Amino acid sequence: AAGVIQSPRHLIKEKRETATLKCYPIPRHDTVYWYQQGPGQDPQFLISFYEKMQSDKGSIPDRFSAQQFSDYHSELNMSSLELGDSALYFCASSLGSGGGDTQYFGPGTRLTVL
Amino acid sequence: KQEVTQIPAALSVPEGENLVLNCSFTDSAIYNLQWFRQDPGKGLTSLLLIQSSQREQTSGRLNASLDKSSGRSTLYIAASQPGDSATYLCALLRAGNMLTFGGGTRLMVKP
Numbered sequence: 001a002a003g004v005i006q007s008p009r010h011l012i013k014e015k016r017e018t019a020t021l022k023c024y025p026i027p028r029h030d031t032v033y034w035y036q037q038g039p040g041q042d043p044q045f046l047i048s049f050y051e052k053m054q055s056d057k058g059s060i061p062d063r064f065s066a067q068q069f070s071d072y073h074s075e076l077n078m079s080s081l082e083l084g085d086s087a088l089y090f091c092a093s094s095l096g097s098g099g100g101d102t103q104y105f106g107p108g109t110r111l112t113v114l
Numbered sequence: 115k116q117e118v119t120q121i122p123a124a125l126s127v128p129e130g131e132n133l134v135l136n137c138s139f140t141d142s143a144i145y146n147l148q149w150f151r152q153d154p155g156k157g158l159t160s161l162l163l164i165q166s167s168q169r170e171q172t173s174g175r176l177n178a179s180l181d182k183s184s185g186r187s188t189l190y191i192a193a194s195q196p197g198d199s200a201t202y203l204c205a206l207l208r209a210g211n212m213l214t215f216g217g218g219t220r221l222m223v224k225p
Contacts, residue, residue, distance in 0.1 A: 033212070042203060042215035043158070056212055090158060094211075102148070103213060107157040 002027055004093050004106035012112045013081050021076040021109045025093030031055070032074040033103055034066060037088040049074055081113045117141075118206060120216035127194055128224050135189040135219045137204035142182040145207040149178050149189045152201045152218070161202075162189070194223045 005024040013019050025032050031050045035043040036059075045058035049068035060066075063081075068074045078085060088110050092103040117140045127133055137147070146165045150158045162171045162178040164187070170179040177190040187204055201220045205213040 031211070035213070042217050043205075043213070045212035045214070048211060058212055088155075092213075101211070102146075102160065102163055103207075104160065105150075105158040110155070 004091055004104055006089075006091050006106040006109050008109060009107065010110050010112075012114065014114055015081055015083065017081050017113075019078045019081060019111060021078070021089050021091075021111070023074045023076070023091030023093075023106060025072050025074070025091075026095075026104055029093035029095050029104075030072060031094045031096065031101070032068055032072070033092040033094070034060075034074070034076050035090040035092065037090065037108075038084075039087070043088075043090060046076070078111075083113050086111060086113045118204065118214055118216035120202075120204060120219050122219060123217065124220040124222075126222040126224065129194060129196055131194050131223075132190070132192050133194055133221075135191070135202050135204075135221070137187040137189070137216050139185045139187075139206055139214075139216075141206075141208065142185055143208060144182070145209075147178075147180055147187050148205045148207070148213070149176075149187075150203040150205060152203060154201075158203070191221075194221075196223045196225050199223050 007022045033048040034046040037043040046060040048056045052068045066076045088108045090108045092105045094101040121136045148163045149161045164180040175192040201218040203218045205215045
């Protein structure tokens, strides 16, 4: 069965550079979620989109922005990167956002900021 | 603010043992609770999902229970195997559709 696809899988950037992470949800899923997992930490919710509209916002820095496109894929844009942004970034998708919907996670993008 | 705590933080057992991982939470207003497995540096694999109206779910050697009134969930692993070695995370889905994760339990099953 098709799963959530994230690209790239690994990304290395310098401080103050920008990065774009992409997420392709499971076919027919209309909701996308982004999570950040720092080294040795549990995943933290960043932001989610339902039907191309932002639905919820968590602890996402102002330097980050995200959007969901007409084909339901999502991109997380990160600017002015800092060392502390080094983390695993997970995307998850679900069908519907009415609560109680199972979120299926992608393999993650490992971002390293040097 | 929802707090999710997992005990123990780390566990090492010999192969074949039955074991219980614990997850406690402060806010019982949840939609569901999920247990995930994460191998080092890898993604999250969903193991079991319990809806707020359910008491338990079973999949193979895994059984998860949910007691909302006491703010607890347990993940029972029967006949543990070295391949079960991983970090196990519980996560609660609450209003806003955001998952709140516990700190995880690092499990090591020794041959």
